[in-house]
Amino acid sequence: MTHQFQRIPIFYSADHNLHRPQFEYDSGFQIPYQEQARRIESARESLLQLPFTQEFQPDPVLTIEQIARVHSIALIEHLRERSAFARQHEQIMGQEDLYLYPWIYPLNQQMREGLLKSPDSAGCYAFDTYAPIGKNTWKAVYASANLAYCAAKTIIQEESRIAYALCRPPGHHAGRDIMGGYCYLNNAAITADQFKQAWGRGAILDIDYHHGNGTQEIFWDDPEVMFVSIHADPADEYPFFSGFAEERGGEQALDTNLNLPLPKVCDDQTYLNALDLALGTIKGFQPNWLVLSAGYDTCQADPSTYFTLTNEVYSEIGNRIGTLNFPTVIVHEGGYAIEHNGLLSARLLSGIIDSST
Numbered sequence: 001m002t003h004q005f006q007r008i009p010i011f012y013s014a015d016h017n018l019h020r021p022q023f024e025y026d027s028g029f030q031i032p033y034q035e036q037a038r039r040i041e042s043a044r045e046s047l048l049q050l051p052f053t054q055e056f057q058p059d060p061v062l063t064i065e066q067i068a069r070v071h072s073i074a075l076i077e078h079l080r081e082r083s084a085f086a087r088q089h090e091q092i093m094g095q096e097d098l099y100l101y102p103w104i105y106p107l108n109q110q111m112r113e114g115l116l117k118s119p120d121s122a123g124c125y126a127f128d129t130y131a132p133i134g135k136n137t138w139k140a141v142y143a144s145a146n147l148a149y150c151a152a153k154t155i156i157q158e159e160s161r162i163a164y165a166l167c168r169p170p171g172h173h174a175g176r177d178i179m180g181g182y183c184y185l186n187n188a189a190i191t192a193d194q195f196k197q198a199w200g201r202g203a204i205l206d207i208d209y210h211h212g213n214g215t216q217e218i219f220w221d222d223p224e225v226m227f228v229s230i231h232a233d234p235a236d237e238y239p240f241f242s243g244f245a246e247e248r249g250g251e252q253a254l255d256t257n258l259n260l261p262l263p264k265v266c267d268d269q270t271y272l273n274a275l276d277l278a279l280g281t282i283k284g285f286q287p288n289w290l291v292l293s294a295g296y297d298t299c300q301a302d303p304s305t306y307f308t309l310t311n312e313v314y315s316e317i318g319n320r321i322g323t324l325n326f327p328t329v330i331v332h333e334g335g336y337a338i339e340h341n342g343l344l345s346a347r348l349l350s351g352i353i354d355s356s357t
C-alpha cells in the first residue's frame with residue numbers, strides 16, 4: 001500500500017471562482033445568487049486549519065467518457081456549447097458576466113428536438129432556473145467533477161482511506177440528462193461510479209437539506225449502489241417532485257433506495273434518529289465504499305431552509321458516520337449560511353476521523 005497522503009487530502013480547484021451568476025429566482029422573485037464562491041473558500045480555510053489535513057489540487061484527468069458513464073453526451077455537449085455561446089454573446093454585446101437562464105422547458109422529446117435547433121435552447125436540459133450558464137460555467141463544472149473523480153481514485157489506489165472533495169458547483173440535483181438546483185454534473189455519482197467499477201457494491205449517503213433527486217435518478221435501477229437520503233419532506237420543500245418515502249428503487253433494485261423525509265422544522269434529536277436508521281440500513285447492505293453527499297443547509301443559521309440543527313451536532317453526525325469505517329469520499333453539496341460551510345465541514349470531518357481511526 002502506498003500512502004501518498006500522510007494526512008487527509010482536501011481536493012480543491014480555484015476554477016470554481018470562475019462561475020459567478022449574480023441572481024436567481026426564488027419563488028419567482030429575483031434575489032442574489034445564493035450558491036456563492038465564498039462558500040467553498042470558507043470550507044477550504046477551515047478544513048486546512050485542521051491538524052490532520054492537506055490540500056491537493058489535481059490535474060484535469062477526468063475524461064468525457066468517464067462523465068458519460070453517468071450523464072448523457074447530449075447534456076455534456078449542451079453545457080460546453082452553451083458556455084461557448086455565452087462567451088460569444090458577451091463579445092457581441094460588449095458586456096461582461098452574462099449568464100443564460102433557462103426559460104423554455106421542453107415537455108416532450110418533440111419539443112426538445114425543436115428547441116435544440118433554435119437559439120433559445122438554454123432550457124433543453126434544465127428543470128428549473130437555478131442553473132444558469134456563463135462563459136466559464138463548463139470550466140468550473142468540469143473542475144468540480146474532476147475533484148470528485150480524483151478523490152475516488154485516491155481512495156481506490158489506497159493512498160488514503162478518507163478524502164474530501166470541495167466541489168462547486170454542487171451536484172446532487174443533476175440527473176443523467178438534466179440539470180437544476182445549482183447543479184450541472186453529479187459529482188457524487190461520478191465518485192460512486194468510479195468506486196463501483198473498482199470495488200462493486202457501495203452506498204451513497206446524502207445529508208443535504210434537499211433531496212438528492214439527481215443521484216436517486218442515476219442509480220434508481222442499479223442494485224449495486226444504495227442511495228440513502230435524509231432531507232426535508234418534498235411535500236413542502238424543494239425539489240417537490242422527488243424524495244418521498246415510497247420511492248424505493250427500480251424493479252431490479254428494490255430497496256436500494258431509502259428516503260427519510262423529515263418535517264420542515266427538525267431538531268438535533270429527530271435528525272440523529274433518522275441518521276441512525278440511515279446508517280443501520282447502509283450497514284445491512286454491506287457496502288465496500290461510501291460516498292457522503294455533505295450539505296450544510298440543514299443548520300439553523302441557513303438563510304434558505306428551516307431545520308434547526310445546532311453547530312455542535314455536526315461533530316456527532318460525523319462521529320456516527322465514521323463508525324461505519326468504510327473507505328469514504330465526502331463530496332461538498334449545499335449550504336448557504338456562507339461562513340458555516342467552514343465551521344460545519346470541519347466539525348463533520350473531525351467527527352468522522354475521531355470515530356474511524
Ligand SMILES: [Zn+2]
Pocket residue numbers: 208209210295297334335
Ligand atoms: Zn440543499
